[in-house]
Amino acid sequence: MKKVIVHPERCVGCMQCMLACAAAHSKTKSLFLAVSEKPQPKPRVHVGVGLYEEGFPNRCRHCNPAPCQLACLPGAIFRDNEIDTVLIDPDKCINCASCAMACPFGVIRYHEDAVAPPGKTVAVKCDNCYERRQQKRIPACVEACMVAALTFETEAAAMKRKTDEISRSVSTGAETAALSPGFELLNTLKKVQIEMRNP
């Protein structure tokens, strides 16, 4: 089964995934129209900032067993085994924040949502683009990511790719090439600036 896999070393912090996520969870599915919708759609993936001002796309890991699911008293959180995804039923959600307290990754937000009863604040998090998946489309964040920091592939394929990458790097006589020399140069210089500010 394919899932969204995060490659943090490739994230350039452009936040395109956040915009695409919000638009994918809007009523109109159009970024231009979505900005004036009520309630305003919000992203489920959140690009955070690291120690060196690098981006990191923080999204739900769909843990199994999921601490949020275990903490949910009304039983609003459940697992869809078909797409291996933890989902929240907005009708059952009582907005108690127990799930957010239990979540180790801080990916649950509370706000009104296009699929929730009007005017009701509910727990909202990544649903692996459930709606798009029904339409045989890949998750919006992956589609928007131009640098392959988010990929949609089977765990086995991703593991094999990473294993091969590591294997190549330890080949005798191998020169380790930077993933992107330009990005590495930029980050080296940014790190100098940041360390001068925070000695």
Next chain:
Amino acid sequence: MNKPFENSTICEDSQLLLQKAARDQIETVWERHQAQQPQCGFCEMGLSCRNCVMGPCRVDPFGEGPQKGVCGADADIIVARNLGRMIAAGAASHSDHGRDLVDVLGEVGSGNGSGYQIRDPEKLKRVAAEYGVATDGKDDFQIAAGLADAMKEDYGCKQKSITLISRAPAKRQELWNNLGVTPRGIDRETSEMMHRTHMGVDNDWQSLLLHGVRNALSDGWGGSMIATEVSDILFGTPTPRATRFNVGVLAKDQVNIIVHGHNPVVSEMVLHAAQSEEMLKLAESKGAKGINLAGVCCTGNELLMRHGVAMAGNHLSTELVLSTGAVEMMLVDYQCIMPSLATVASCYHTKMISTSDKARFPGMEHQEFHPENAAETAMTVVRQAVENFANRGEAFIPVDSVDALGGFSVESIVNALGGSPDPLIDAIKAGKIRGAVGIVGCNNPKIKQDHGHVSLAQRLIENDILVVDTGCAAVANAKAGFKMTDAAELAGPGLQEICGALGVPPVLHMGSCVDNVRILVLASALANALNVDISDLPIAGAAPEWYSEKAATIGVYFVASGVFTVLGPMPPITGSLNIVNLLTEGLNDVVGATFAVEPDPEKAAILIRRHIESKRKALGLPAEDV
């Protein structure tokens, strides 16, 4: 335990005012910078193109995603397009500033420039001669009118080359001609850059960048040079004078007016009004002991150079100066004025006035200055400022100001040297002074405020390298005390001796950011005296904390004029290693100078010292290993 805000700025006044701003719940540039993290990597690398609506496009620097825009432009082309437009914007800004001065010169010439005068008629005649404007039997006004017309031709497209390029050493002019980068018209080169970077025009990254060179030269030897020369003609050529720096220049018991922006056309008139008998009496009647006009940013530098007006701070201090609660009015014209300022001012009694027909800001009152109404409008706004004194609440002016000597034009430097550059050349030849470096440019929240400027200046003067500076760098070095008359003590023995003999500090304030052209003129004079090209001289440039498009253009015209230039922050070019390599290595074979990028000022100092010693060696002068 670190002091609060020690990581944001090395300046005591800024640290204390950041604490005050936090108490007053004022959002500053540092917080907005933090809120912007992470910043978009495509944009930081120059890999996003928004030039057309088939796009916007971006290229994946890791090679997996798209490698070309919709039109087919690859990373090299996209980075070159973006850099080209950055240079064009910088050149346009300086040159439009210059044009505003030429307009005033023309109005004065035709008798409509109410309140403006020709303060340096000698310079008027000298520059008129360079432009081939007849001066015999003509009065100053007629010459001014003729010169203004001739300068306007420099902006147009009738000429093969702009006039003041003739100030460069002959070898440099020849090099530019051979490269095909001699600027033809100031506006023409900027306009052509916008054309070339339109989809489907110039898609050779090298030829785009060569035009970038021509565009930058049209600023350095054109728009900016005109701005400086006309400012000198209208308001006087700067001479050394005592002044003061940092937020301590605000007066507890006086009406404080701050001028912010770049063009002396507005600030000169405001200064005149603030010194008028009528306004001083009014201030007294309101319980103030006087009217204290001070500057931030480059229009402050313009007044400092000609009148010794004090400077309250540089770019990153502009919000903090307001948070003292001691400012009755801030007047702004254009460039580098953060749109956040009126929001800060709204927490206090401070009145914010915008003055330029081309620059408006949210929350500011607009009082437009034009040559014909400038004197009158200046009186109106100063009156409002004085009347606002009664509304001042508690003021917080946390530090005492630092004394400094400013006002070093090329003319006044040559004067200080006894009428010719020879004593400076002799000192360089003898090795007492190893060389000279221009530290220029802005503040940028990516670098701890003033850390880049001050650390670099300190290392250079310690190593007997004379520093000249402009703009926000000049304010940083003055706040740090490098321009006090006894600052020579901080310099190495050779520089100390020369500074002592001449009675000048080891860091010479050469003015605003358009005044970087004074550095070009000085470098040309040294090169001509030694019969070499600028690129042969033991000199360098540095922009340790640059942020603006103008600074990018300055960097390019420095390098294109033959000056090795070290940038602090990386420009948005790492998406193309071809372009990085060209700018940091390849250009040496083209213009005899390159860029280097080094955010750490300690390492930048070593790069510069190494460069200076290598140039000394090539000239056959005593050289050291660095």
